Amino acid sequence: DVQLVESGGSLVQPGWSLRLSCVASESTFRTYWMHWVRQVPGKGLEWVSRISVDGRSLFYVDSVRGRFTISRDNAKNTLYLEMRSLMHEDTADYHCVGTSVPYGMDVWGRGTTVTVSS
Amino acid sequence: QSALTQPPSVSGSPGQSVTISCTGTSSDVGSYNRVSWYRQAPGAAPKLIIYEVTSRPSGVPDRLFGSKSGNTASLTISGLQAEDEADYYCCSYTISNTYVFGTGTKVTVL
Numbered sequence: 001d002v003q004l005v006e007s008g009g010s011l012v013q014p015g016w017s018l019r020l021s022c023v024a025s026e027s028t029f030r031t032y033w034m035h036w037v038r039q040v041p042g043k044g045l046e047w048v049s050r051i052s053v054d055g056r057s058l059f060y061v062d063s064v065r066g067r068f069t070i071s072r073d074n075a076k077n078t079l080y081l082e083m084r085s086l087m088h089e090d091t092a093d094y095h096c097v098g099t100s101v102p103y104g105m106d107v108w109g110r111g112t113t114v115t116v117s118s
Numbered sequence: 119q120s121a122l123t124q125p126p127s128v129s130g131s132p133g134q135s136v137t138i139s140c141t142g143t144s145s146d147v148g149s150y151n152r153v154s155w156y157r158q159a160p161g162a163a164p165k166l167i168i169y170e171v172t173s174r175p176s177g178v179p180d181r182l183f184g185s186k187s188g189n190t191a192s193l194t195i196s197g198l199q200a201e202d203e204a205d206y207y208c209c210s211y212t213i214s215n216t217y218v219f220g221t222g223t224k225v226t227v228l
Binding site (some may be wrong): 050059060076101102104105109110 | 123150152154156163164165168169170173175182196204207209211213215216217218219220221222
């Protein structure tokens with residue numbers, strides 16, 4: 001089974017930028033729509049963004065549109081999330097998620113923690 | 119993009135059945151048969167247990183059953199077991215080509 005490992009989470013100040021990465025263990029990554037889902041510890045899940053197999057179709061939740069950019073490099077089996085103008089409300093664990101079944105997110109990474117605090 | 123509404127908690131005794139509701143709108147749950155459910159144990163990443171309202175991934179037992187009527191989807195767990203104790207989230211595709219999760223439900227096995 002493909003495994004996803006996120007990195008790049010850090011403690012940053014409001015207004016700063018950060019880039020998250022997610023590396024997949026297998027090239028089947030190239031056949032998956034990919035998502036970022038975040039979760040404040042102890043709270044619920046929030047879908048953030050998704051990207052098509054070819055990287056051309058991008059979608060975002062309203063609260064991050066214009067600030068976050070999702071991208072992928074299929075040659076490197078890697079998914080990215082470029083985050084700008086970070087706000088306190090962006091503090092969460094960010095999970096990289098793959099979709100190998102229709103409209104279901106079935107491959108999850110363990111997450112990387114982003115903390116936005118002054 | 120408001121979160122789908124789930125009850126904060128449900129409980130049942132071993133062997134009983136529990137049902138978790140997930141209420142959305144005509145812009146998400148009511149528009150498509152694209153509702154999925156996830157189980158999250160403490161400290162673990164979520165796990166897909168139902169997709170496209172009723173389909174189960176390989177390895178998920180058939181005592182987990184999904185359904186939908188109008189703007190409300192439901193997950194029924196029959197033959198409740200101690201291992202079912204976890205947080206459960208629904209998720210729906212929306213008419214904006216985005217996704218929205220539910221508020222989450224804690225299942226307690228008495």
